[in-house]
Amino acid sequence: xxxxxxYTFLWYLIRPYxxxxxxxxxxxxxxxxxxxxxxxxxxxxVDAFSTxxxxxxxxxxxxxxxxxxxxxxxxxxxxxxxxxxxxSEPYVRQALLLKVYDTVQHNPYPFFQNTHSGxxxxxxxxxxxxxxxxxxxxxxxxxxxxxxxxxxxxVLAVVNVRVCLFITLWATCFFVIMYHFSKTLDKLSxxxxxxxxxxxxxxxxxxxxxxxxxxxxxxKAELKNLNQLIETDFTPSNIRLYKFYFLSNIAxxxxxxxMLISLFxxxxxxxxxxQATTGDLVFVMGITIKMSWDLWEMIQKMQEYxxxxxxxxxxxxxxxxxxxxxxxxxxxxxxxxxxSIAFEQVTFSxxxxxxxxxxxxxxxxxxxxxxxxxISGAGKSTLVSLLLKYFTINQGRILIDDQDIAQYxxxxxxxxxxxxxxxxxxxxxxxxxxxxxxxxxxxxxxxIKAAHLANIHDFxxxxxxxxxxxxxxRGIKLSGxxxxxxxxxxxxxxxxxxxxxxxxxxxLDTETEQLIQASLNAILDDANVTVLAIAHRLSxxxxxxxxxxxxxxxxxxxxxxxxxxxxKSVYQKLWxxxxx
Numbered sequence: 289x290x291x292x293x294x295y296t297f298l299w300y301l302i303r304p305y306x307x308x309x310x311x312x313x314x315x316x317x318x319x320x321x322x323x324x325x326x327x328x329x330x331x332x333x334v335d336a337f338s339t340x341x342x343x344x345x346x347x348x349x350x351x352x353x354x355x356x357x358x359x360x361x362x363x364x365x366x367x368x369x370x371x372x373x374x375x376s377e378p379y380v381r382q383a384l385l386l387k388v389y390d391t392v393q394h395n396p397y398p399f400f401q402n403t404h405s406g407x408x409x410x411x412x413x414x415x416x417x418x419x420x421x422x423x424x425x426x427x428x429x430x431x432x433x434x435x436x437x438x439x440x441x442x443v444l445a446v447v448n449v450r451v452c453l454f455i456t457l458w459a460t461c462f463f464v465i466m467y468h469f470s471k472t473l474d475k476l477s478x479x480x481x482x483x484x485x486x487x488x489x490x491x492x493x494x495x496x497x498x499x500x501x502x503x504x505x506x507x508k509a510e511l512k513n514l515n516q517l518i519e520t521d522f523t524p525s526n527i528r529l530y531k532f533y534f535l536s537n538i539a540x541x542x543x544x545x546x547m548l549i550s551l552f553x554x555x556x557x558x559x560x561x562x563q564a565t566t567g568d569l570v571f572v573m574g575i576t577i578k579m580s581w582d583l584w585e586m587i588q589k590m591q592e593y594x595x596x597x598x599x600x601x602x603x604x605x606x607x608x609x610x611x612x613x614x615x616x617x618x619x620x621x622x623x624x625x626x627x628s629i630a631f632e633q634v635t636f637s638x639x640x641x642x643x644x645x646x647x648x649x650x651x652x653x654x655x656x657x658x659x660x661x662x663i664s665g666a667g668k669s670t671l672v673s674l675l676l677k678y679f680t681i682n683q684g685r686i687l688i689d690d691q692d693i694a695q696y697x698x699x700x701x702x703x704x705x706x707x708x709x710x711x712x713x714x715x716x717x718x719x720x721x722x723x724x725x726x727x728x729x730x731x732x733x734x735x736i737k738a739a740h741l742a743n744i745h746d747f748x749x750x751x752x753x754x755x756x757x758x759x760x761x762r763g764i765k766l767s768g769x770x771x772x773x774x775x776x777x778x779x780x781x782x783x784x785x786x787x788x789x790x791x792x793x794x795x796l797d798t799e800t801e802q803l804i805q806a807s808l809n810a811i812l813d814d815a816n817v818t819v820l821a822i823a824h825r826l827s828x829x830x831x832x833x834x835x836x837x838x839x840x841x842x843x844x845x846x847x848x849x850x851x852x853x854x855x856k857s858v859y860q861k862l863w864x865x866x867x868x
Contacts (some may be wrong), residue, residue, distance in 0.1 A: 294597070294604050298422060301380050301387070308376035316432030318361070320439045328443070331571035369784040370428075377423070381416065388415050391607050396678075409488030411603040414481065418600025420638070421593065429589040433582040440579040444572060451551070451572060455579070458547045465543065469536035470590050476529045478601050485520040485603070490514060551576055590804035622700050624689045626654035627785035627818040629675065634684035636674060644670050645841045654689075659829035661859060663840035668822045670839075672788050675820070677701050688786070706779035710791035712771040719748055720755035722774055726781035732751035734781060742777035744770065789821035826863055835859065 302309055328352040336347060392408060393666045437459060444452040494510050500508050529551060555572055629652040637643040645665050652658050660668045673679055676687060677698040686693050693701045706726070723735045729739075735755070739745040747770060751757045759765050760776075766774070779787060823829050830849045836846035837852075837859050845857050852859040 294418065294422075294551070294600055297604070297607065298419060301383050304383075305376035305380060308372040311372040312369045312376075312427055313431055315365040316427065317435045317438045319365050320432060320435035322358045322362045325354050328571065329358075330574070334570050381419070384416060384419055385412075387411050388607065407485050407492070408606065409492065410485045410488040410605040410808065414485070414600065414603030415606070419598070421600065422597070425593045429593070430586060432590075433586040436582050437579050437586075451554070454551065454554075455547075455576065458543075459579075461542075461838040462543050462547075465592065466536065466540055469532075470593075472532060473529070473536065474597060474601075475745060476525070476532060477597070480522070480525045480529055481601070481603070483525050487514070487517060487522055490517060491656065530697045543793060548577070562575060570580065579775045592597070622688065622691060622693075622696050622704055624691075624704050624785050625690050627704070627784065627816070628652060628654045628689055629818060629820070630685075630687040630690075631671070631674075632687065633683045634674065634686065635682045636679065637682060638679075645843070648843070648845065650836070652818060652820065654814055655693070655702040655818055657831075657833045658821070659832040659835040660820065660822045660838060661824075661829065661835055661862065666838040667841040668838055669790065670841075672707075672732075672820065672822065676705060676707065704784050705786045705788060706782045706784040707788045707790065708772070708779050709774050711770070712775045714766070714771055714774065716758065716761045718753075718756045718758055719774065722759060723781060727783070730781055735777075738777040738781040740773075741780050742773045744773035744777055744824065747773075785817060787817055787819045789819065789823070791822055791824065825842060825858075 332351040332354075333348060336351075341369060389412065390683075392412065428631055441452060441455050441459065444455060491514065494514075499512055540683050552573065629650075631650040634645050634648045636645045648671075650671075660671065670679075674681055675693075677693060679693075686699070688704065715725070720732065720735055724730050726738070727734070732755075736745060739748060739755075748754055748757070757765075759771075780803070819832075821829060821832065826849075831836055832849065834846060835849055835852060836843055839858065845852060845859055853863050854860075
């Protein structure tokens with residue numbers, strides 16, 4: 289779902305609780321009468337004591353009752369607002385975080401390839417902060433101050449119509465001028481916010497790769513890169529924002545003091561000429577000072593809000609990114625009885641324009657174990673990415689069990705494919721949670737059985753907390769082979785009809801590779817599982833039913849390992865090179 293603006297997005301979140309928010313807004317709106325009631329009560333008391341007659345409590349009953357009633361009403365209104373707040377705002381924040389996260393995770397694969405994870409996280413936090421700033425400004429700043437200004441300006445007509453017109457005209461000019469200043473602040477704040485998100489993206493990227501910084505002794509170099517980014521972008525944009533904020537404050541101060549001085553002198557004139565009482569003078573000046581101070585504070589808050597809204601708008605761009613919302617969402621699951629795979633005249637190129645496949649056709653039988661071989665850039669990983677719907681093909685069809693995957697959502701297709709990648713990234717959770725990711729509903733017994741089959745149970749059992757051991761961020765506490773076997777256990781638990789192995793053993797030592805290969809045999813020996821394996825280390829493909837050699841996006845050779853090494857072939861040359 290796309291949102292035209294941040295305000296339509298906020299209304300989407302608030303709408304289920306609109307009556308609660310209305311109750312919260314009634315407090316500052318009705319509470320605006322509090323200042324009028326207090327000031328008017330004080331005026332009546334001053335006028336009463338300004339006469340030569342004796343003042344009795346009976347004569348002061350109305351101003352006293354008005355003063356006390358205003359206090360009680362204000363307290364009741366704000367306590368009602370508090371109740372409405374705790375019954376709505378926590379749930380709105382929950383809905384916001386879930387909606388934003390769900391929107392982000394449905395972005396296509398290239399989005400995550402091209403965007404810092406730290407930038408994404410920073411923007412998600414920026415959207416939550418944006419909501420908090422928006423509602424705080426509306427509830428505590430703008431609504432009460434606007435309501436106060438409108439009501440207090442209107443009641444000035446009781447004393448003198450000319451005073452009321454003067455204040456109305458001044459307030460209008462003040463607001464219009466300062467609003468234009470605020471619009472420029474909004475633009476400058478947007479730039480600052482984007483710079484800040486980029487900085488946090490760089491910091492998060494460095495933290496995520498901190499071991500690489502240690503290994504290459506590049507902490508000083510990365511600090512220099514960060515400093516350069518701050519010096520060239522973030523600091524200059526901040527200075528521009530501060531300078532403009534300074535100028536807007538000078539303009540607001542000039543308008544404010546000119547009005548206050550003019551009104552003060554005019555009210556003295558009215559009192560000296562007998563056109564206003566002493567109570568009127570106190571009433572008008574008290575109300576005017578309160579109203580003008582509210583307007584001053586509102587402009588300050590508006591400028592602060594515009595800075596915050598610039599951050600909000602920058603973060604909100606995250607929700608405008610291209611998502612997987614154009615793909616079909618067929619309700620019935622992909623029905624796989626015979627897990628065959630077919631690429632029919634597939635043409636594909638990346639957004640950069642680089643052509644990878646042109647009319648590529650490949651058929652894999654149900655239960656067949658197929659290896660993919662080729663130099664880097666031949667198209668092996670791209671072929672797997674297309675099967676997993678990470679990218680959309682330009683022409684042709686990809687079929688699983690004679691069903692076109694283009695007609696199904698990505699999640700529907702991926703539920704039937706297990707993937708064991710070269711670089712295993714585990715969640716910063718327990719081992720049992722990481723294995724259970726293959727089947728969220730699996731019992732502990734099923735998880736342990738999968739670990740046995742993956743030859744990782746004995747290692748897990750040797751740990752102090754065994755299956756409840758936390759693996760660290762990205763699985764950093766475990767070795768590459770241990771992470772790989774956990775991934776295999778996860779794939780075994782998923783029990784999908786199609787298995788993709790993407791360089792599953794290329795970065796491991798020989799002994800660990802043999803353990804991994806033994807673990808994989810639990811899946812490879814299953815005649816009902818179709819396997820597509822990418823490997824540079826050709827020894828891992830010796831027992832595949834068929835090996836396909838890719839070059840520049842074309843199939844140039846295919847056959848069994850024995851067939852290919854007994855004839856003069858590209859595969860045979862690669863095999864001989866690896867033997868050396």
